[in-house]
Amino acid sequence: MEIISGFSKLSKEEKMRWVLRQFADNPAQTEAEWKSFWHQDPDMQKLFDEFSENTLTNFYMPFGVIPNLLLNGELLCVPMVIEESSVVAAAGKAAKYWQSRGGFKAQVIDVKKVGQVHFLWKGEYNKLYCVFDELKEALLDQAAALTQNMRKRGGGILDLELVDMRHVLPDYYQIKATFDTCDSMGANFINSCLEQFAKTLQNWITANAMFDDSERDVTIVMCILSNYTPDCLVRVWVESPIEALTEIEGMSPQTFAFKFKTAVEIAKNDVFRATTHNKGIFNGIDAIILATGNDFRAVEACGHAYAARHGRYTSLTDCSIENGIFKFWIDIPMAVGTVGGLTALHPLAKKSLDMLGNPSAQKLMQIAATVGLAQNFAAVKSLTTTGIQKGHMKMHLLNILRTFEANDEEIKVAVEHFKTNVVSFNAVRELMEQIRQDKYIAE
Incomplete structure (x- = not known):
């Protein structure tokens, strides 16, 4: 690769063409692809370009929602920006599960x-x-x-x-x-x-x-x-009589509550499990932090530091079973804003805040932590019942099919097949080979 001086002073198209000369097999085609992601409104594209440095194009991420998240008695439609479909689906299922059990409760403990x-x-x-x-x-x-x-x-x-x-x-x-x-x-x-x-x-x-x-x-x-703000702290929790948890995947409420609490205790005491456990929490939190134009890197850094505040890395969530009551909660620090910065400039960040009723920073703390707790509940629930792969891989089936360039007819056959079969990359490949072989023979 050639060394260049004064790259930042080049025009956007000059920067793009220099980059394309370094790696693109077909520079004209790649340039056209990159330009296809530019905003159709030149003024809006100029705004996006100014968010960062040496901008060439826009990188799209899915913008989805969790409907009907019940928080402190209020139903919310929560925006999430994340590329992993199973995260939104899982958090949505947790929201639905707790909606009939009093919903999520939250309070801000401090804002320092x-x-x-x-x-x-x-x-x-x-x-x-x-x-x-x-x-x-x-x-x-x-x-x-x-x-x-x-x-x-x-x-x-x-x-x-x-x-x-x-x-x-x-x-x-x-x-x-x-x-x-x-x-x-x-x-x-x-x-x-x-x-x-x-x-x-x-x-x-x-x-x-x-x-x-x-x-x-x-x-x-x-x-x-x-970015470590242990006194800018929010708490979110759900609780229910164990009997009201109902039978889950053929498991009694008492067995489910016991296994769930045990899984959280493992995450509190084993760093290997705690790391993945907390990553799942941030699957939910990061998605709403991104959607509202906040700094997910700062929020994550603070959360992980807080998880290690006692000298060892541990779970951010906790669980108790006392007097027949199941309780699951999170205490997590996070510094967020609802005015200034990208929250005031990015059009989708503004729409996200509109969707949430233009909350205060304290309310946004509560909402983000709630999504994190919902995501963690869904993950631990899957792990302790059906296993994570059953739902996770089925959500990824379409992505796997796209890697094989499946057409609409092949996708329809595959979706039907995997309603009763385990999804894996190899299983999808074998099915695609069989579908195409059968079609070739038929022709």
Whole structure:
């Protein structure tokens, strides 16, 4: 591949043609295919191009919904963006299952978000600690212009803390700040405040007469929000008398409840199972986070860190059976927004929020966590009853058939065949070979 300088300064079509020269067997055909995914409205395509850098085309993902998700007594139609059909189907089945058993309940426990100024300073911690209230006042005062609008909405800076980190690195300290960013995710707001704190910190120590010359040098290492927000926490749960669970796949409610709880206990104590268990939770959460224009990477990073908060990685969900009541729940931190960023720019993100009744950030936390719990319930239910592959592979049957370029007639035959047969890639291949051989012989 040739080395290129100034790629970002090329026009979109120049970038595309350079890329195609590097790998495409038929550049003209591939260019036409890529352009077929451009939005028909040039202004809309320009908007999509500006979301990222070096954009060539659009990458489509299915946009589906879960109808009739009952959350805190309200029926919702929840949008999901995900390429795996079995995820939407499973979450929809869980929503239907719990709809007649009181639905899902949710509450936001707290909404604190965290940012840090990381700095090096050769002075004594106790000396700075003794005057930190005075420094805190200066930090808040000089950030007031940045926080004015957020404070009007009921948010802003909640607290500032001096953290001694010299046990980690020589001369290392932090100013740890907590924020309430209301309905915005708040990354830009938090980072702007942190950078102002850094300037104030340097100037304040330099000008303060209580510090001698050896203590006036402050090295700002970095100022950045943390995607770990353990105090921006939501809880979602379902519960039911065991008898009301009804018979499941020929299994008594009592046996199902016992096996389900045991499966969750395994996920709480075995990292191999916990990883897949939690991945299933994020199958649901990521899909709605994407649909609403939020940052699924930040939400996932926070959730996985929270799963390891006690020093080992464990299940994000829990289950109990007490006094004949089955209860299944999740506590999960997540920082989301319903104003600003892509939520205000991406047309489908805006439509997703419209579909949800334009929720607050706190309500979106509850909805996303509910979808995660629904997905996890469906997965554990399948695992402890019929097994995961029966439903999973049947949902993937059409995708497998497409890899063999099956036509409508062949698809119809295959779907009927696999109503009573196990789906696997090899089984589909053998069936396709048989169908085509029989057709060849008949002709």
